[in-house]
Amino acid sequence: MNLVIETRQLSRHFGNVAALDKIDIRIRQGEFVAIMGASGSGKTTLMNILTCMDTLSSGQLLLDNEDVSAFDEDQRRLFRADKMGLVFQQFHLIPYLSALENVMLAQHYHSVVDLAAAQQVLTQVGLAHRFDHLPSQLSGGEQQRVCIARALVNSPEILFADEPTGNLDEQNEQLVLALLRQLHAEGRTIVMVTHNPELGKVADRVIRLQHGKLVENTTDDMVAV
Numbered sequence: 001m002n003l004v005i006e007t008r009q010l011s012r013h014f015g016n017v018a019a020l021d022k023i024d025i026r027i028r029q030g031e032f033v034a035i036m037g038a039s040g041s042g043k044t045t046l047m048n049i050l051t052c053m054d055t056l057s058s059g060q061l062l063l064d065n066e067d068v069s070a071f072d073e074d075q076r077r078l079f080r081a082d083k084m085g086l087v088f089q090q091f092h093l094i095p096y097l098s099a100l101e102n103v104m105l106a107q108h109y110h111s112v113v114d115l116a117a118a119q120q121v122l123t124q125v126g127l128a129h130r131f132d133h134l135p136s137q138l139s140g141g142e143q144q145r146v147c148i149a150r151a152l153v154n155s156p157e158i159l160f161a162d163e164p165t166g167n168l169d170e171q172n173e174q175l176v177l178a179l180l181r182q183l184h185a186e187g188r189t190i191v192m193v194t195h196n197p198e199l200g201k202v203a204d205r206v207i208r209l210q211h212g213k214l215v216e217n218t219t220d221d222m223v224a225v
Ligand SMILES: Nc1ncnc2c1ncn2[C@@H]1O[C@H](COP(=O)(O)OP(=O)(O)OP(=O)(O)O)[C@@H](O)[C@H]1O
Pocket: 014, 015, 017, 018, 019, 037, 038, 039, 040, 041, 042, 043, 044, 045, 046
């Protein structure tokens, strides 16, 4: 199975703080991986690096077998737009645009607009009856499903989700989790950061960080540090 993410001795320092310290991880196409750990353990830093929002201090990052460690900001932005779909705890929807327009805006950044494709992803997340609703007319769970549709519209290689249910009640959390499970069953690669052990259980495996080090990585061909 193809490796879509590989880090080799990846470190990120902020001054004398080692937010990430010589991390080796490998994520294969089609895997659903949860990145977990206590507050301050390095989850956000790792997510920011994997999504090319931040750069590493040393080591290597290979995405889709391409060494992106030396990419400049423009290359990283293009790579992100091309290969990644991002879902955050805060929905970041444009309040005066409908669900459909919010999804199409993501296509706009990708310089192709395709109404049918936007309708299709919203239908896929169970919102065929909500195309014309504004974010304020949608429940929290529905808004997050719009965000997931927006992340999927450019058919990304990897879906990254940072605390995707952090702002949702129990019922909506279950809906979003069911959707992530469904996307995984359809073959999507998903990398999710979460504090929540219940969310961790839906993933194939957990990458656990502690004080910037990898302490758990539950596949057999990887050595936990
Ligand atoms: N821009 C920065 N400048 C200085 N230190 C930073 C910066 N970003 C993160 N850190 C430090 O790096 C460490 C890891 O932070 P990070 O935000 O990755 O943790 P986290 O696991 O995501 O925490 P939380 O669950 O609370 O969001 C922390 O000690 C943090 O204080």
